[in-house]
Amino acid sequence: MKQIKYKFNKLAFLIGVKIEFLKVHFFYLVNKNKAINNTIKINREYLSTIDKFLPLDVYLKNDYGVQKRIYDELEAEIPELVTYSDLMVFLINDLFKNNISYLEIGVSVLKNYLQINNGVRDSILVAYDINDVNPSFEDFENIKLNNNTLYYFKGSVLDVKDTSKFLDLYKNKFDFVFSDALHTPEAIRSEYEHIIKNILSDDFIIYYDDLDFDGLEKEFYEIKKDLESHKNKKINYYTFFVYGWIGSKEKLHKNGIITNIDFSAYLKERNIKIYGFEEVK
Numbered sequence: 513m514k515q516i517k518y519k520f521n522k523l524a525f526l527i528g529v530k531i532e533f534l535k536v537h538f539f540y541l542v543n544k545n546k547a548i549n550n551t552i553k554i555n556r557e558y559l560s561t562i563d564k565f566l567p568l569d570v571y572l573k574n575d576y577g578v579q580k581r582i583y584d585e586l587e588a589e590i591p592e593l594v595t596y597s598d599l600m601v602f603l604i605n606d607l608f609k610n611n612i613s614y615l616e617i618g619v620s621v622l623k624n625y626l627q628i629n630n631g632v633r634d635s636i637l638v639a640y641d642i643n644d645v646n647p648s649f650e651d652f653e654n655i656k657l658n659n660n661t662l663y664y665f666k667g668s669v670l671d672v673k674d675t676s677k678f679l680d681l682y683k684n685k686f687d688f689v690f691s692d693a694l695h696t697p698e699a700i701r702s703e704y705e706h707i708i709k710n711i712l713s714d715d716f717i718i719y720y721d722d723l724d725f726d727g728l729e730k731e732f733y734e735i736k737k738d739l740e741s742h743k744n745k746k747i748n749y750y751t752f753f754v755y756g757w758i759g760s761k762e763k764l765h766k767n768g769i770i771t772n773i774d775f776s777a778y779l780k781e782r783n784i785k786i787y788g789f790e791e792v793k
């Protein structure tokens with residue numbers, strides 16, 4: 513009985529993923545987004561050069577926050593439909609015109625971070641994670657591209673000793689912060705209070721993954737409100753759906769951004785449509 517239930521749930525999941533894929537595919541057939549398509553090609557070409565993100569023997573000792581079903585698909589081909597990595601590389605180039613300070617909190621095996629390194633130029637790219645750097649890419653001098661400068665900081669977002677040490681080491685202001693570590697309301701609040709709040713440039717984007725996890729969207733809204741009073745200016749908040757690190761092999765991710773930039777106006781001006789995009793007032 514248990515096995516039948518498991519098989520039924522798996523089948524329902526796969527059908528759900530397929531139906532979603534067809535809907536997204538159709539959406540982007542109608543809304544061609546020529547501007548982003550080039551970035552998608554660059555990212556897919558780059559990913560095809562990587563044989564293995566993390567060897568199995570290393571994974572078995574430390575899973576880097578990657579579930580086995582994700583680990584098995586990390587190198588699988590991703591269709592040319594927008595992932596969060598595509599969107600981030602595109603926005604950094606298009607909105608900030610390169611030369612930015614980028615912070616990724618929670619980098620895991622570096623799958624997204626490496627695409628950023630490949631897709632942007634002349635930028636400072638800082639990785640923050642509780643784990644040691646993925647040994648396959650630990651030589652940052654060797655993997656850096658496009659005149660970028662790469663740094664890795666090992667620490668927990670929940671430990672104030674680590675977050676203070678981080679602030680002592682990195683004095684620059686960050687234009688783009690990707691929050692992708694522990695997906696709990698407490699953790700995103702902690703990293704906001706102890707890191708993000710203090711390091712934002714005048715024009716900034718804070719990008720969140722997995723907002724459909726329990727309690728995250730509510731906390732996301734609280735952070736937006738807090739930032740509004742902290743900065744004493746209007747801060748905008750948007751949500752939308754894109755594919756994650758293994759593309760259409762799993763369900764769409766609900767992502768969101770908090771920014772002082774009028775993102776709706778920007779998308780309109782650039783004629784870009786993102787699936788499920790919503791400006792939350």
Ligand SMILES: C[S@@+](CC[C@H](N)C(=O)[O-])C[C@H]1O[C@@H](n2cnc3c(N)ncnc32)[C@H](O)[C@@H]1O
Nearest residue numbers: 576577618619620623624641642668669692693
């Ligand atoms: C979802 S993965 C990040 C994926 C990565 N951003 C990407 O897209 O390729 C989450 C990462 O957060 C890290 N993490 C978990 N708890 C953490 C904590 N308390 N502080 C810092 N990083 C943490 C895990 O080690 C894991 O590598």
